[in-house]
């Protein structure tokens with residue numbers, strides 16, 4: 001079972017909307033667009049996105065460079081106004097939700113004063129939110145206690161991201177937005193960051209994160225929203241998105257003593273097979289009915305060492321966007 005499936009059953013706490021009615025909705029974008037005026041003319045960064053995120057969901061916002069992720073996130077946080085369309089966060093405007101600490105973010109750029117120490121930074125932001133009693137907890141949760149006296153300018157990229165994560169947790173937001181939170185981190189720092197995030201999300205917080213890293217969506221989000229050129233290309237369970245790249249691949253080793261041509265012809269003749277490839281004696285059959293391919297390989301063709309693999313999210317991404325990462 002994939003990590004994504006493991007997290008598909010996170011609790012979905014019911015929240016109260018501004019109207020006082022029960023609502024399990026954390027975020028709603030209705031036909032949201034954003035056009036920037038540039039010297040070259042108008043540039044549509046976000047082109048009519050509809051999105052609803054329920055309380056307790058973990059959603060990956062996946063897209064190539066320039067897809068419109070940051071622009072969409074800025075609008076969710078009330079940092080930029082949409083050119084058209086509406087956004088609500090727990091039934092409120094984004095700015096109102098930020099003011100009461102219901103939504104907060106770890107953003108890609110800015111936000112830290114380089115001359116303050118880590119502890120001074122956390123204390124200053126805690127004072128703003130009236131959250132001094134949460135300082136110890138968030139520092140512990142984001143694993144920055146050992147950095148207390150270090151100046152921000154002396155912290156590594158990964159440490160600065162953890163500090164930003166701590167600041168974002170201070171208001172105890174119900175919705176946490178992360179814009180490429182692990183950019184600039186090495187593999188082990190990235191893994192540690194996601195482990196911390198995972199623990200936090202298991203407690204029921206709603207999380208939406210933008211990423212370039214397909215494996216982060218795959219490992220962490222039960223739902224992925226794929227965007228390209230400002231438009232939504234796909235939205236669904238991450239595991240299902242992978243399937244959109246095409247069927248599974250059944251691979252096995254053909255008996256060495258027989259010429260493979262007949263076996264290859266028989267495999268190609270199976271219904272809904274899209275590709276058959278041979279590498280030495282190892283044959284790979286891709287198609288929508290990997291069970292039929294597996295049966296033929298094992299029973300009729302005497303093949304061994306059967307392996308069935310699902311397509312990667314990267315394959316889905318390339319199939320849907322036609323772009324290279």
Ligand SMILES: Nc1ncnc2c1ncn2[C@@H]1O[C@H](COP(=O)(O)OP(=O)(O)OP(=O)(O)O)[C@@H](O)[C@H]1O
Nearest residue numbers: 036038043045063064065066067068069070071072
């Ligand atoms: N303030 C701005 N003025 C003009 N154009 C902008 C502005 N902000 C973003 N854009 C343009 O809008 C498009 C979307 O950019 P955005 O930063 O939202 O994409 P992104 O998916 O976050 O990309 P990346 O992964 O590289 O951060 C890009 O073409 C970008 O150049």
